[in-house]
Amino acid sequence: MGKKKSTALMILLTVVIAVLCAITIFPSFTLPWTDGVKGWNPAVMQYDFGTDLGGGYYAYYYPEGVMSETAFDSEYELKPEADKQAFKESYVQHGGLYLSTDEEDGIYVGGELSADFKKEFDRFVKVVSDRYAEKGYSDYRVSVVDDYAIRVELPASDTYASSVIQMLSYTGKLTLKSGTSDAYTELEELTKKDVKITDYIEGFSTDTQYDVAYLEVELTDKGEELIKSVKSTLSSTSEAEGGTGLIFSVGDNQVGYAVFKDYIDGDTITIPEDEAANIAAVETYAILLNSALENGGFDFELTAINASDIRTFEPVYGDNAVLLLYIAIAIVLLALIVVPIVRQGRYGVVNAYVVLSYLIITGLCFAFISDAAFEITLGSVLVFLAGLLLVCALNNSFYQAIKKEFDLGKTVESSVKTGYKKCLFPAIDLYAILILGSIVMAIVGAAGLHLMGLQALICFIAGAFCNLLWMFAVNFIFLSASKNKYKYFRFVREDDDDE
Numbered sequence: 001m002g003k004k005k006s007t008a009l010m011i012l013l014t015v016v017i018a019v020l021c022a023i024t025i026f027p028s029f030t031l032p033w034t035d036g037v038k039g040w041n042p043a044v045m046q047y048d049f050g051t052d053l054g055g056g057y058y059a060y061y062y063p064e065g066v067m068s069e070t071a072f073d074s075e076y077e078l079k080p081e082a083d084k085q086a087f088k089e090s091y092v093q094h095g096g097l098y099l100s101t102d103e104e105d106g107i108y109v110g111g112e113l114s115a116d117f118k119k120e121f122d123r124f125v126k127v128v129s130d131r132y133a134e135k136g137y138s139d140y141r142v143s144v145v146d147d148y149a150i151r152v153e154l155p156a157s158d159t160y161a162s163s164v165i166q167m168l169s170y171t172g173k174l175t176l177k178s179g180t181s182d183a184y185t186e187l188e189e190l191t192k193k194d195v196k197i198t199d200y201i202e203g204f205s206t207d208t209q210y211d212v213a214y215l216e217v218e219l220t221d222k223g224e225e226l227i228k229s230v231k232s233t234l235s236s237t238s239e240a241e242g243g244t245g246l247i248f249s250v251g252d253n254q255v256g257y258a259v260f261k262d263y264i265d266g267d268t269i270t271i272p273e274d275e276a277a278n279i280a281a282v283e284t285y286a287i288l289l290n291s292a293l294e295n296g297g298f299d300f301e302l303t304a305i306n307a308s309d310i311r312t313f314e315p316v317y318g319d320n321a322v323l324l325l326y327i328a329i330a331i332v333l334l335a336l337i338v339v340p341i342v343r344q345g346r347y348g349v350v351n352a353y354v355v356l357s358y359l360i361i362t363g364l365c366f367a368f369i370s371d372a373a374f375e376i377t378l379g380s381v382l383v384f385l386a387g388l389l390l391v392c393a394l395n396n397s398f399y400q401a402i403k404k405e406f407d408l409g410k411t412v413e414s415s416v417k418t419g420y421k422k423c424l425f426p427a428i429d430l431y432a433i434l435i436l437g438s439i440v441m442a443i444v445g446a447a448g449l450h451l452m453g454l455q456a457l458i459c460f461i462a463g464a465f466c467n468l469l470w471m472f473a474v475n476f477i478f479l480s481a482s483k484n485k486y487k488y489f490r491f492v493r494e495d496d497d498d499e
Contacts, residue, residue, distance in 0.1 A: 006481035013477065017356055024363040043367035044326075048157030050139035050377035052316040053325070057161040059310045061128070061150040061169050062303045063121060065105030067091070068149070072098040095146030106300060107148075118147075120299045124171060125150060127295050131168045134287045138451035139375045155375050156312065160280055166305045167284050172251015173297030174289060176200075178230055184247045184254075189226055200226055201293060204286040206279060207270075213282035215256055215289075217248075217269035224267045234261035250292045251301070255285055317378065325381055332385065333359065336392045344399055345490035350478055351395045354471045358391050361462040369458065379452045387459030390434075394467045398423050403491065412485040420472060431464040 024043045048054070060068065067075070072091065079087050091098040092108070101108040107117050128150060129142045141153040152168075154161040174197055177184035190197060200223030205216045219227060227246075235243025245258030248271070256271040263270040271285075315321050336355055341348035362384055366376065401419035406412065438460055442453030482488040 003481050003483075006477050009477050010481050013353070013474065017353060017360070020360045020364075021356055024360050043363050046367045047376045048155065049315075049322065050157075050375035050380075051141075051153055051155050051313075052139075052378050053321050053376065054156045055313055055315045056153055056155045057158070057165065057310055058151060058153045058313055059165045059305055060145065061152065061305070062097075063105075063107070063117075063148065063300045064303055065100035065102065065107045065300075066148050066303075067098045067100075069093075069096050069098065094148065097146045097148055099148065117300065121148060123295075124298050124300075127291060128152075128168060131287055131291050134291075135164065135168075135284065138454075139377055153313070157375055160284070162307055162310050163281065164284055165310055167253075167255075167288055169302050169305050170250040170253050170288060170292070171298040171301050172249070172253065172292070173197075174201075174292035175249050177247045177249060178233065178244065179247070180244055184249075187226065187230065189229075198293060199223070203293065204289040206282045206286050208279055213279045215271035215282050215285050217271065219267045219269065221267075227264055227269065231261045231264055234259075234264075236260060236262050248289060250288060251297065255289060325378075329381070329385070332388070336388065340392070340396070340399075343490075346478060346482060346488045347399055347475065347490075350471065350475045351392065351399075353474050354391060354395060354466045355388065357470055358388060358462050358466045361465070362387065362459055365458045365462070366455070375451070377451065380455050383452055383456045383459050387456070387463045390430075390460075391463045391466050394423070394427050394430075394463075395471060397427075398467075398471065399489075402489065406489070406491050412479075412489065412491070416475070416479070424468065427467055428464075431460060431468070434460045435464070 022042070026042055050056075062068065076084060076087060090101055092101055093099075099107050099113075101111075103109055107114055109116075125142070125144055132140050132142055132152065137154065137158075139155050141151070143151050145151050152165055154164065158164065175186050176190060176197070177186050179185055189195065190200070200220055202218040202220055202223075205218070207214045207216050230246075234245055243258075243260060245260045246269070247258055248255050259269055259271050263272060333355065337352040339348075340351040344351065366380070366384075398420060401423045402415045403419075405415035405418045410418065435457060438453050438456040440453070441449050442457060443450075445453050479485065479488060
């Protein structure tokens with residue numbers, strides 16, 4: 001390649017990388033002619049952070065008859081003086097909880113803690129954990145507190161956390177009812193002895209049309225016959241306001257709006273939502289209904305969750321954790337760019353372009369490939385840094401291999417080709433192992449490992465591209481534009497007759 005063409009490509013490459021760096025990491029600012037409107041919002045400002053870096057929401061699930069110490073003390077203080085002792089004696093303290101001894105609550109039976117209640121509570125813990133896992137959260141927590149309460153945590157990036165926390169707490173069984181907005185009653189066929197709703201419904205899924213989400217109900221053959229038998233009693237869509245329709249409920253909680261006969265087609269029922277409905281909300285409906293369909297109801301209910309019961313908590317590593325991480329990453333990037341330039345000359349500049357390319361690819365992928373279930377955590381930062389250090393380490397290994405060939409008396413061009421070939425296949429093997437390991441982690445890992453697996457996959461694919469293809473291309477462009485190839489690599493040779 002001629003020097004003029006190489007120089008032109010070098011200038012173009014510099015401009016492109018500078019623009020992409022600005023889009024990825026350069027802080028947004030206000031342009032004077034835009035009346036306060038910011039010029040752009042860089043990719044790093046669009047990240048959703050996990051609970052360790054961004055804080056989140058939390059709430060407690062209490063079975064009826066189980067109270068927190070704070071709630072117990074508050075209710076105790078509100079009791080008339082004459083009733084305080086009786087109220088106190090009707091509960092037993094269990095760690096930070098108070099358990100009702102009233103047999104109607106089912107926690108204590110015959111003065112003894114009920115093994116059946118404990119077994120049922122443990123079953124619900126597994127079910128509610130599965131519900132949150134099915135939501136696809138990469139950063140969440142479901143933990144048991146003092147044996148008989150559940151604490152759930154969601155990242156602050158989940159704008160629907162409040163409704164999710166409330167909806168996934170339902171413990172009732174799945175029922176299908178018919179009626180008007182004033183009164184719905186369960187279909188008579190489903191109230192018969194030994195009838196299972198799974199004989200009529202296969203499952204629930206989500207679908208979208210024109211950016212509006214819908215809940216699809218798949219019916220069995222028996223379910224199709226049942227719905228046909230009641231379809232004539234339902235209103236058409238034009239009579240939906242106050243008309244007769246179907247309702248799916250979990251316990252006493254209505255899930256979805258009324259289904260009218262125009263939304264019933266053969267073996268499928270479509271539950272429409274209003275125009276504001278989105279796929280995330282409807283997915284929560286589907287998860288809850290499928291869970292209730294598969295697991296049935298429970299022998300206890302939870303104390304109702306209100307909006308005031310859902311609280312926020314600060315980031316695990318402090319309010320300034322994200323800022324400090326950005327500063328630390330900036331220092332690491334600066335060191336990884338400056339040190340090779342000082343030690344390796346213009347080849348160090350190639351390293352800088354490769355490092356910035358890795359930053360651009362991973363930064364944009366983290367921002368735009370990710371969705372609501374793809375948060376940035378401290379683990380994400382460590383994975384990013386691991387990929388970055390690997391890129392720089394392999395860049396240095398290429399340089400050392402080229403230098404070793406040059407010290408044998410070969411020309412610069414020959415040293416570059418031979419050194420690159422000797423390092424290429426070990427680097428390919430290393431990246432192949434890392435990428436396959438990331439895929440396995442993403443497939444079989446739990447929530448946190450699944451997230452790290454996905455992000456490691458992005459980092460190592462980006463690193464492989466930068467090390468195995470992009471570095472060689474950039475080096476070729478810069479080397480072709482260089483007048484003194486010795487100085488380009490900071491090589492020294494007394495006898496340079498072959499150059």
